[in-house]
Amino acid sequence: MATYKKRGYKPKTKAEKEEQLEDGSATAEVFNTLDEGASKTEAWVEKNQKYILIVVGAIAVCVLGYLGYQQFVQNPKSAEAMNEMYRAQSYFEQAVAAEESDSLYNLALNGGAGKYGFLDIIDNYGSTPAGNLANYYAGMAYLNTNNYQAAIDYLDAFKSDDDMLAPLAKGAIGDAFIQLGQNDEALSYYKEAANMRDNEVTTPRFLLKAGVTALNLGKTGEAVGYFETITEEYSDAIEAADAKVYLGKAQAMQ
Incomplete structure (x- = not known):
């Protein structure tokens, strides 16, 4: 095990002199290796x-x-x-x-x-x-x-990342699919529009459309969920009154 030697220490024994020579050689080898690496890089x-x-x-x-x-x-x-x-x-x-x-x-x-x-x-x-x-x-x-x-x-x-325009555009695609008679596609876009942002304008609007579309597709349980969400979480929205009516109708169909 190597022992600590003070700076300026002079070796006294033959073993210590040999050790010092070995340390010097190792150090020189390291520097030579670094020099060679630097030269190669250059x-x-x-x-x-x-x-x-x-x-x-x-x-x-x-x-x-x-x-x-x-x-x-x-x-x-x-x-x-x-x-x-x-x-x-x-x-x-x-x-x-x-x-x-x-x-x-x-x-x-x-x-x-x-x-x-x-x-x-x-x-x-x-x-x-x-x-x-x-x-x-x-x-x-x-x-x-x-x-x-x-x-x-x-x-x-x-x-768009806009809180209104993004869901309005997505929901309008749903409206277009409704007019084309493709209700399954419309329902998918209404759900996406309702979930894009959580606010008192677009969320209940597209939840209601999703509920009505689901009801027309015979997905009564799914429709009930949408209508209940509106009546419970968005009771002040203008869609709440219609949602309550549709909820009663959907529950009667279950």
């Missing part, structure tokens, strides 16, 4: 310096290109898209309030007075937030003009 770097610089340069170009794209292309394009969509949104809002609304929805979709409609916004600015939002508007416009498959396609393309 040689490798020197040999491959051209390729290293190319890789580093490529990474730098990608990063700078991305930052430049965001600042000088994407951000201005997003602002331009929002400005272009103003007239289409105006037509859509007029259509919602009007009794004869098909022509206004068509203007919202296809544009008018030399301005873009939602379809143009999607085609020209699809990668921007405005382009994404245009998918929602286009889907709702198609839903309200009875073009249900187109409504499904555009609403499905819309992506």
Whole structure:
């Protein structure tokens, strides 16, 4: 076992001198190994310096290109898209309030007075937030003009984390499937819409639709669960009164 020796200690015996020589040799060997490793690394770097610089340069170009794209292309394009969509949104809002609304929805979709409609916004600015939002508007416009498959396609393309728009889009797909007579698909989307967010507006709304659809599909027990959830957890929602009526009907059918 090695013993601790003070700094400056001089070996007195032959054994100690041999030990000191061995320690010195081992230390020298370690440093020689490190030196050899460093030399090999330096040689490798020197040999491959051209390729290293190319890789580093490529990474730098990608990063700078991305930052430049965001600042000088994407951000201005997003602002331009929002400005272009103003007239289409105006037509859509007029259509919602009007009794004869098909022509206004068509203007919202296809544009008018030399301005873009939602379809143009999607085609020209699809990668921007405005382009994404245009998918929602286009889907709702198609839903309200009875073009249900187109409504499904555009609403499905819309992506959002918004507490209202996300479940509204998902539930509207359910509405389109109902109109197409595909109740099983509609029920799936209503359930997804109800579970996406927990609030007093969209949750009871789509729970009620899920309950009615389940009842029509003969899934009475499932329907009872939806109606009970509304009456117990969302008693202040406007859907609560209808849910209570449907609950009584569903329980009588069990």
